[in-house]
Amino acid sequence: MMDALGPHAGFILAAYLAAAVILLGLATTILLDRRAQRRALAALEERGVGRRGGSTS
Amino acid sequence: MASLTELANPARFMRLSGILLPWLTGAAALLLAIGLYLVWFVAPADYQQGETIKIMYIHVPAAWLALMFYSMMALSALGVLVWRHPLADVAQQAAAPIGACFALICLLTGSFWGKPMWGTYWVWDARLTSMLVLFLLYLGVIALRRAIDEPSRAGRAVAILTLVGCVNIPIIKFSVDWWSTLHQPASVLRLGGPTIHASMLWPLVITALGFTLLALALHFAAMQAEIIRRRVRTLTIFEAERLDRLSLQAAQ
Numbered sequence: 001m002m003d004a005l006g007p008h009a010g011f012i013l014a015a016y017l018a019a020a021v022i023l024l025g026l027a028t029t030i031l032l033d034r035r036a037q038r039r040a041l042a043a044l045e046e047r048g049v050g051r052r053g054g055s056t057s
Numbered sequence: 058m059a060s061l062t063e064l065a066n067p068a069r070f071m072r073l074s075g076i077l078l079p080w081l082t083g084a085a086a087l088l089l090a091i092g093l094y095l096v097w098f099v100a101p102a103d104y105q106q107g108e109t110i111k112i113m114y115i116h117v118p119a120a121w122l123a124l125m126f127y128s129m130m131a132l133s134a135l136g137v138l139v140w141r142h143p144l145a146d147v148a149q150q151a152a153a154p155i156g157a158c159f160a161l162i163c164l165l166t167g168s169f170w171g172k173p174m175w176g177t178y179w180v181w182d183a184r185l186t187s188m189l190v191l192f193l194l195y196l197g198v199i200a201l202r203r204a205i206d207e208p209s210r211a212g213r214a215v216a217i218l219t220l221v222g223c224v225n226i227p228i229i230k231f232s233v234d235w236w237s238t239l240h241q242p243a244s245v246l247r248l249g250g251p252t253i254h255a256s257m258l259w260p261l262v263i264t265a266l267g268f269t270l271l272a273l274a275l276h277f278a279a280m281q282a283e284i285i286r287r288r289v290r291t292l293t294i295f296e297a298e299r300l301d302r303l304s305l306q307a308a309q
Contacts, residue, residue, distance in 0.1 A: 034282035
């Protein structure tokens with residue numbers, strides 16, 4: 001593999017690795033954040049907290 | 058405009074994005090798999106740059122997406138300032154980290170491409186510097202948002218900064234035409250059509266489409282998270298007010 005990529009294989013692989021790490025990190029952060037927010041909302045709703053129930057109007 | 062506002066309703070967005078997200082993710086995965094197969098097993102090496110041309114297939118889409126997400130943020134900024142639409146603010150907030158990541162990928166892959174081809178990781182030429190400015194603008198937008206506690210004030214401040222930063226977009230695009238740069242001129246999105254061979258153009262187009270759908274899927278997911286966060290914040294405030302009232306009644 002490294003031979004087929006020629007003398008600059010390290011640069012090519014480093015570029016792909018950097019992109020993969022950044023995109024995986026981004027996707028993981030977004031998905032974990034969304035899960036945390038969903039859990040927080042579910043916990044509030046489970047306690048009966050709601051706009052109509054909680055407001056004075 | 059009424060129908061656009063109706064479509065941009067957060068509840069409707071949550072429903073539509075919930076339906077679209079699996080399809081977007083699946084299509085992105087399929088296109089990226091096909092594109093990367095073509096890049097690694099079909100597309101030829103460049104007659105001058107050899108196999109380092111493989112870096113182009115992530116560098117160029119990352120650059121396009123960094124510019125596209127900033128342009129999208131600028132449109133959302135107009136939505137925030139002119140129509141004060143909450144979904145525009147959500148879209149703008151969710152887009153900033155994604156655009157920043159693609160700008161960073163563009164800068165890093167460009168450096169890894171530049172070293173073997175130019176003999177250096179970095180030069181302060183107009184294209185590279187304006188791209189670095191775009192990355193710093195993204196960081197500035199994220200930092201400004203976090204520095205202001207009140208969401209609507211933060212949204213307006215970020216919208217103004219985003220619109221001011223817009224001046225950098227045409228500078229990035231035309232820097233290679235306006236100034237003498239080490240970076241090559243445009244070879245795909247140019248008047249007169251692409252100058253690269255179809256055997257390299259198609260893998261580039263397919264990977265670019267795959268990265269675009271992936272970025273849109275991430276944007277939808279980040280917008281969903283932000284909408285839920287704002288709902289949680291509102292409910293928490295209502296709950297705190299209710300508990301305050303109860304404790305006041307108990308004290309009387």
